[in-house]
Amino acid sequence: MRALLTTAFTLLISSFALADGAFYGDPPDATHPWAIHDMNRAQPAVVTPGTFSSNEQPGKPPSDAVVLFGGQDSDLSKWEADKNPAEPTKWVVKDGLLQCVPGSGYVRTKEQFSDCQLHVEWSEPTDISGSSQGRGNSGIFLMGQVEVQVLDNYNNPTYPDGAAGSVYGVNPPMVNPLRKPGEWQSYDIVFRRPIFKDGQEVDPGYLTVIINGVLVQDHTPIEGGGGHKARSKPRAFPDQGPLKLQDHGNPVRFRNIWYRPLPKRAIDGGDTSHMSEAQTAAKRAEIAKSIRDDAADKQGNDKMLRLLESLVYEPNAEALSQGTAMAEKFVAEMKAVPADKLESKKGEILHVNGAFQYLTKFKLVPETFTAASELNAIVKAQEWDKKKK
Numbered sequence: 001m002r003a004l005l006t007t008a009f010t011l012l013i014s015s016f017a018l019a020d021g022a023f024y025g026d027p028p029d030a031t032h033p034w035a036i037h038d039m040n041r042a043q044p045a046v047v048t049p050g051t052f053s054s055n056e057q058p059g060k061p062p063s064d065a066v067v068l069f070g071g072q073d074s075d076l077s078k079w080e081a082d083k084n085p086a087e088p089t090k091w092v093v094k095d096g097l098l099q100c101v102p103g104s105g106y107v108r109t110k111e112q113f114s115d116c117q118l119h120v121e122w123s124e125p126t127d128i129s130g131s132s133q134g135r136g137n138s139g140i141f142l143m144g145q146v147e148v149q150v151l152d153n154y155n156n157p158t159y160p161d162g163a164a165g166s167v168y169g170v171n172p173p174m175v176n177p178l179r180k181p182g183e184w185q186s187y188d189i190v191f192r193r194p195i196f197k198d199g200q201e202v203d204p205g206y207l208t209v210i211i212n213g214v215l216v217q218d219h220t221p222i223e224g225g226g227g228h229k230a231r232s233k234p235r236a237f238p239d240q241g242p243l244k245l246q247d248h249g250n251p252v253r254f255r256n257i258w259y260r261p262l263p264k265r266a267i268d269g270g271d272t273s274h275m276s277e278a279q280t281a282a283k284r285a286e287i288a289k290s291i292r293d294d295a296a297d298k299q300g301n302d303k304m305l306r307l308l309e310s311l312v313y314e315p316n317a318e319a320l321s322q323g324t325a326m327a328e329k330f331v332a333e334m335k336a337v338p339a340d341k342l343e344s345k346k347g348e349i350l351h352v353n354g355a356f357q358y359l360t361k362f363k364l365v366p367e368t369f370t371a372a373s374e375l376n377a378i379v380k381a382q383e384w385d386k387k388k389k
């Protein structure tokens, strides 16, 4: 049992040692600036998650959310009348809830933003009146440009591309997961704005919408943002815009409104995924330089390996020449160690050898980098390359 545990422990340690990020997974390529399992990549920012809402009580937003309405009277100062922004909105905060006052017009945030994860909760009037589009109608306008419909469709049919959860005039919700009027409903929306370059659409923009935990829009192309009766055509959106809530003549109530800005898409200058070859080359150069800068503060093998690691991202004559000289010096030192004393150097040699073999395998160093074959010869002579049974 102890032997088994020791083996497991050794395996654990060796996999950690290998997984230090360098010389491990497939190297970068023309459209991927990072290696597979690359520790040079930034760690995801730590976010403290919020809590879920109950019917009685709104939940807490995650720690990095921008709160647009959190239930305080003072939150109303974050909003303004859409028609006459100079005037305060006539919407009211009552019992910690933001309420539409029919006839007061749309309300909009002073905050301007674009791509986001948006959370909104709403509750329909229990005093049921009207039908179809006339019952509990409001709306969530992302950037003021495209409406995700708010409507009381609990036992109230309407045209499906105008139902709650629709991208109004564009696409119906997949299903109707609405609760009764008076109960609290939640929207979780992922919004990506359309992007045009030189008048050409390069990304249609998308909406993903979840109502009460149920997916109703799955990455739906925005097609210009929709509209009433008219079929909209793809169009560019501004860079930013306010969130607007619609006054459609019904006293719909809202609570717990927050958003999290999303990182830019590659097409928009971000470095999240699907980068162009030019973007990738620029990013690889940036990563290589940061590694060379880091190497400048290091000594010995740490410095050598960091210099050589930079070559994984971008060829660099100075880093190659310095790294090669250090590699040759290290190998010469190891060759000078008597065979029966080499065991104490085993960890260090295997670590460096792993790096050298990686560089050779992926042709990241020229054939003149003979330190790799010389060090590997020592490993083979010691039979350190043989798997233990």
Ligand code: MG
Pocket (backbone or CB within 6 Å): 137, 138, 139, 147, 149, 150, 246, 248
């Ligand atoms: Mg509406």
